[in-house]
Amino acid sequence: MDNKEVVSLREAHALQLARPALAQLQPFEPDLADLPIEKMERELGQERVVKLSFNENPYGPSPRAIEAMQRELKHLNLYQDSKGDDLRRTITADLEIEPDQIILTNGADELILLTSLAFLEPDDEVIIPSPTFGQYRASTLAMGAKPLPVPLANFRVDIESILEAVSSRTKIVFLCNPNNPTGTIITQSELDFLIQKLPENILLVIDEAYIDFATYPDCAFGLNTLPQRENILLIRTFSKIHGLAAARVGFGISHTPLINILERIRPPFNVSSIGQAGALASWQDKVYINKMRELNTSNREYLYTLLEAADMSYVPSQANFVLADVKQDAVAVCRKLAESGIIVRSGAGFGLPQHLRITIGRKEDLARLGEVLQDC
Numbered sequence: 001m002d003n004k005e006v007v008s009l010r011e012a013h014a015l016q017l018a019r020p021a022l023a024q025l026q027p028f029e030p031d032l033a034d035l036p037i038e039k040m041e042r043e044l045g046q047e048r049v050v051k052l053s054f055n056e057n058p059y060g061p062s063p064r065a066i067e068a069m070q071r072e073l074k075h076l077n078l079y080q081d082s083k084g085d086d087l088r089r090t091i092t093a094d095l096e097i098e099p100d101q102i103i104l105t106n107g108a109d110e111l112i113l114l115t116s117l118a119f120l121e122p123d124d125e126v127i128i129p130s131p132t133f134g135q136y137r138a139s140t141l142a143m144g145a146k147p148l149p150v151p152l153a154n155f156r157v158d159i160e161s162i163l164e165a166v167s168s169r170t171k172i173v174f175l176c177n178p179n180n181p182t183g184t185i186i187t188q189s190e191l192d193f194l195i196q197k198l199p200e201n202i203l204l205v206i207d208e209a210y211i212d213f214a215t216y217p218d219c220a221f222g223l224n225t226l227p228q229r230e231n232i233l234l235i236r237t238f239s240k241i242h243g244l245a246a247a248r249v250g251f252g253i254s255h256t257p258l259i260n261i262l263e264r265i266r267p268p269f270n271v272s273s274i275g276q277a278g279a280l281a282s283w284q285d286k287v288y289i290n291k292m293r294e295l296n297t298s299n300r301e302y303l304y305t306l307l308e309a310a311d312m313s314y315v316p317s318q319a320n321f322v323l324a325d326v327k328q329d330a331v332a333v334c335r336k337l338a339e340s341g342i343i344v345r346s347g348a349g350f351g352l353p354q355h356l357r358i359t360i361g362r363k364e365d366l367a368r369l370g371e372v373l374q375d376c
């Protein structure tokens, strides 16, 4: 028996010990587009790589957030406030809700997992527009529940088809607004219609990771909908417009009883003191966040012009990324871009083999991208 076979035999034994649902999942195996920039640079033998594959803020966090996080360093021997009261009070005061209507989590990812852990049982059905962010499906499978993909229509979440997919087994509907990877929005009237029709015993989860980038006035805003429905959970994150992805801070908004369910399983010290301090300072730095939104909007317009110049089409986006139709094998285009030190996300993983998902980078980096796309 060679070493590989021994490893797989030991894995098979470990899997027998695990809950059966886990047999359907694989560990996260980063490929080139998932690596940190330094590793990309090493792998490609390039001095400077432009990473446009992770929907990160290319300008970094607010200087005020950096200062606040630095101030926390000397207290790292002490456990932090487990509920993050300062951050929760500040956010909820601004949003005009009660402090016990939000829960802080280790990024939005942890909240998605906690939600599945709290509400899903084997054989429950979970409606998930497709393609969308992968963690809704992964956390559903982890609980032994059944993900029910509902195809997008013209790259948009299809509310009618979602309602048609509802059955007596439906436990959760996940929506992502704006949707990753398409950047398209659900309008307020579409959301109002869904809420009117969706049985009240189904949990509606709206992931608003990218909502701060949206500028269309008719974009649905989950907070408007909160008073209309008890079983609703909104997901937000500091990883995107706030530029704090590695600080790992997300939060959920709902009514107090639902938040209290999630609090029962939240690990008490899930958000670090550094994360809490950075998030608080960033939340208060409205000028910086507004500037990030404006830069994103103007750089997105610029990316559109580059795509048009390269004879490629795109889905108009309300997020910090654009889904581009490259009209050829996207993996080959990714490879060509990587040779020039530019990493974007192939649509293949989303079932879109001729599309790229391109994060809105700095203007100068987009210009580099545009030059390579002209030759594709």
Ligand SMILES: Cc1ncc(COP(=O)(O)O)c(C=O)c1O
Pocket: 054, 055, 106, 107, 108, 109, 110, 133, 176, 180, 207, 209, 210, 236, 237, 238, 239, 245, 249, 250
């Ligand atoms: C739609 C969506 N939700 C959640 C996340 C995860 O965010 P976080 O970094 O807060 O875990 C992402 C990350 O890309 C995302 O695209």
